[in-house]
Amino acid sequence: MSAKLLCGRFELSLERPVVMGILNVTPDSFSDGSRHFETDAAIAHGLKLAAEGADIIDIGAESTRPGATPVGLQEEIDRLLPVLEGLRDCGAALSVDTFKPEVMRGVLDAGADMINDIYGFRQPGALEAVAASYCGLCVMHMQGEPRTMQQAPCYADVVAEVRSFMLERIEALRTLGVHPQRVVLDPGFGFGKTAEHNYELLRRLQDLFFDDYPWLVALSRKSMIGHVTGREPDQRLGGSIAGALAGIVRGAAMVRVHDVAQTVDAIKVWQTVQNGVSG
Secondary structure: OOOEEEEOOEEEEOOOOEEEEEEEOOOOEOOOEOOOOOHHHHHHHHHHHHHHOOOEEEEEOOOOOOOOOOOOHHHHHHHHHHHHHHHOOOOOEEEEEOOOHHHHHHHHHOOOOEEEEOOOOOOOOHHHHHOOOOOEEEEEOOOOOOOOOOOOOOOOOHHHHHHHHHHHHHHHHHHOOOOHHHEEEEOOOOOOOOHHHHHHHHHOHHHHOOOOOOEEEOOOOOHHHHHHHOOOHHHOHHHHHHHHHHHHHOOOOEEEEOOHHHHHHHHHHHHHHHHOOOO
16 A cells, blocks of 8 residues: 555655544535534534544535535535635645535635545546646545435445446546545445445455555445444444444555544554554
8 A cells, every 4th residue: 555645735644544534514414414514613623623633624515415405516615615714724634525626626726635526536527627736536436426326226246346446537547647646545335335235345345455545434424334223323423433443454544534533542542452552
C-alpha cells in the first residue's frame, strides 16, 4: 500500500488508519437530520470533529440516502462555500461529497482538498473537473442511483464486480494523468447492496485490493449495522466502531465515521494491542 495520500494542501500518512469525519449540511440526512444544516452549526461541528482527531472532514450538502430529494446545483454550492471558508484553517483536510462537476470546480476553487464522489467520477465532465488539480479523489462504487439503488440490488459476485468496476475507474484516471497517490477507493457499503452484499464485501475486503491503492471503509450508522443490531441510526455507535475496526484489521487505510472521538480511541487501543505500549 502507498505510504501517503496526496490531498490538496495535505500529505496524509497511511502508516496508521486515517479518520474521515462526516459533516452533513443537509436538512434530511439519514443519521443526524438537520442538526448541522445552518452554517454556524456546521462550522462548529466541523471544528469539533477536527479537535477530536479527524484527519479529513467530509462535507456533504446533498443527502444520498435512498429516496432522497435532489438538490439544485446553485443551492448545493451555496451550502458548501461558507462552511469551507469557516473550516479552512481547522487543521484537517476538507473533502466535499459531491458528484456534480460544476460543484467540484467551485469547491476546488474555494480550497477543498478532496472530492468524494459516490458515482466514481462517471458523470460527464467529472474526471476533467478534477484531473488537473492537486486534490485527493475518493472513488466509490454504487449500483444504480440513490433514489432507486436499494430496490433490488443484484450481483453474481459482489466482490468481483466491485473490483472490476474499480479497475476500470483507475484506468480512466490513469489516462488523464492522475497520480496514484491522489486516489482512495470505497466499495460503497449500502449503495445498491443488501446487508448480505455489504458483509461479504467487508469480510473479503482484501480480495478487492490491487496495485497498492488504499481503501476506505464507510459504514458508520448505516442500515447494515441496524440489520444486525436492530438499533436506530443514532444508537449504532458500538456496531459502527466494530465495523470500522473489522475493516482496519482487513487492511482498510481510512474509515469514514460520524463519531470521531470514539473511533479514534478505539483505533488507539487496537494499535496498542498490535504494536505494544511505547515509552
